[in-house]
Amino acid sequence: MSILEILGASITQMGKIPDHVAIILDGNRRYSRSLGLPVEVGHKIGHLNKASISQPIRVSLIHKLLQWQRTLHIKEITAYLFSIENFKRSKAEVENLMELVFLTCTYFMQEIDAGNNTDMCIQIIGNWEGLLPVKLQHRIAHMMVKTRHLEPYRFNIAVAYTGRNAILQSLNAFSGSKDEITGNLRGCECSEYLIAQAQHLVDMSPVDMLIRTGGNLRLSDFMMWETSQAYIHFVPETWPEFSFWKLVHAIFLYQVHRRSVEKMPDIPIESKERNILEEVRQCRWTRIEHLALKDVEYDGGNLDFNPPSKYIETAEKILRF
DSSP states (O other), X not given: OOHHHHHHHHHHTTSXXXXXXXXXXXXXXXXXHHTTOXXXXXXXXXXXXXXXXXXXXXXXXXXXXXXHHHHHTOSEEEEEEEEGGGGGSOHHHHHHHHHHHHHHHXXXXXXXXXXXXXXXXXXXXXXXXXXXOHHHHHHHHHHXXXXXXXXXXXXXXXXXXXXXXXXXXXXXXXXXXSOTTTOSBTTBOOOHHHHHHXXXXXXOOOOSEEEEOSSOOSOTTSSTTTTTTOEXXXXXXXXXXXXXXXXXXXXXXXXXXXXXXXXOOOOOOOXXXXXXXXXXXXXXXHHHXXXXXXXXXXXXXXXXXXXXXXXXXXXXXXXXX
């Protein structure tokens, strides 16, 4: 990041930084059409690099988003990458998107192996176990297992996701946790906490700010439960045109308006609820670990990356205040 960007990030720290930012990555197809490019190329531009589709994934907008997250000290970001409704698109476009997700997961695994990611847990949310290609399921599971215990940052990618399906997944998650005699959730009623968290493998905090790129003024069934009290920020530019300064601008407006947004009340949590949730998650993690063992070997392919210079890292640390 440039010195000016580091300075801008430092200024944002004077106000409250949102703990959880959700982003709808919209506008790839419109951006490609505006340049006279095929739709498939537009997705590659949006997820690899807005200037050149030949660049490796290390310079992707997704990768930059992770850099911005650390620089701005945002604890959690959730990016809406692929909706269940997107499966209705052409076969070629869907296959292209699946390949991009596969390459992105591979890149994240490379970052861990190279020691460049020691502080960010990366999770996939959505019905990826039921709707995505088997090969991609194995790669996702492998990546999630490798990053499971990393902290303090968390990056969630919503793939094969809709808000309604997510709530349904939460309810279905309890099917194996019922008492065989009474049929109840082991003496515990189904609460807001359980419905909100059972779909996730780690606790997810309520969304403080939701950003949508591309100019559309709708939520597209994205995290309707989690964003019920969030500040919503619409960006007219498409996702490939999104930049660090667009994110900084959104945070400044969040800091201005957050006092007028009613904060979600804290939900009291009983020990029985935590035990049930832990049981549900442990069963799913066991299944994911089994999927991860089936992942094929990877060597990085065209994901060439160069570790940042130690001199640059030292200078950035000095300039960060």
